Amino acid sequence: RELQEKLEQEISELKRRDAELKLLSHTEDHNQFLHSYPSLSALSEPTHSSSINIRPLSYFEDVTAALSAVRDKLQDVLREEWTNVSSTEVDVLLSAAEPTTRAGFLQYSQEIKLDPNTAHTLLLLSEGGRKATNMVQHQSYSRHLDRFTDCSQVLSRESLTGRCYWEVEWRGGGVCVAVAYKNISRAGGSGFGNNDKSWALYCDKNSFTFRSNCITTPVSDPLSSRVGVYLDHRAGVLSFYSVSETMTLLHRVQTTFTQPLHAGFWLGYNGDTAEFSKLK
Structure with missing residues (x-):
């Protein structure tokens, strides 16, 4: 802006000088010419633009x-x-598109088998690794660092990520259907739901309860002998369903999973069984 104003001033001055020179060129009075010329020639050098x-x-x-x-x-x-x-x-958008029918869930059905190297010695595995039974006598498993030693629990061979769905048939006085990180403790506070590395639905004939990080939440009816589990690992969604002629949501978890998960069973009493259903 300052530059523009300076240039406009110089243009105006040059126009004025040009007009005076034209007027002076027509004078016939030589004395007048000699008197005026020095003052005009002094304007020959610009006063502003040269300093820019x-x-x-x-x-x-x-x-x-x-x-x-x-x-x-x-x-x-x-x-x-x-x-x-x-x-x-x-x-x-994807996490919001959780299935609403059993047919929708079955699109994500996952075949799961139990890992004998994690099974407590009171648990007998059968049906090709799909079923666990709490026995009176200890089983002759080999020593393994992955084996649960305090709780009658077992984890799956498969690690679960993405979207997965599976169903569990259970029988007995106290069964737990769970998911857990592989690095869950094998002794001490290793019980499903008693730490921040597992999420568990405890089932008996009278009630269902959800437990994680030592916090227990009662679960409303209906109770059933078949439980459906839906996992959307990326969205942090874990849902438990009562499965009969219809599917009823029992409990839904919204969290952030930082590792792949493994399905798991806990069988509390002699004769209790839990089995992954064949869905395919």
Whole structure:
């Protein structure tokens, strides 16, 4: 703005001087000409424009290059943020699309077998690794670091990520259907639901309860001998269903899973059984 005003002043001054010179060129009085000329010639040097520091062309090229780099960086940041937002929106939409019918859940059915190296010695595995039974006598399993030593529990061979669905048939006085991280303790506080590494639904003939991190939550009816488990690992969703002629939600967990999960059973009394149902 200042530069523009200075230039406008000089243009006005030059126009005034030009008019005076034209007028002086027509005078016939030589004395008048000699008297006026010095004052006009003193205006020959601009008073402002010469003092303005005009940057060289290379300066503007450098500025242009810098601005272009900033623009490219902003575009990269915006593109990355948009991708993150889009991915988050997709995750939300996908997690919201939890099935509502058994046929919908069966699309994610997972074949699961129990890992004998994790089974407590009171548990007998059968049916190709799908069934566990609490026995009176200890089984002759070999020593293994993965074996539960305090609680009559067992974990699955398979690690579970993504979307999975499975069903469990249980019988007896006290059975637990659970999921847990593989690094759950094998002794001490290893009971499903008694730590922050497992989520468990405890079932008996009179009631169901959900337990995790030593917090117990009563579960409403209906009770059934078949429990459906739906896992959306990425969305942090774990749901337990009562399965009969219809499916009824018993309990739903919304959390963040930091490791792959393993399905598990706890069988509290002699003769208790739990079995992964064949869904395929």
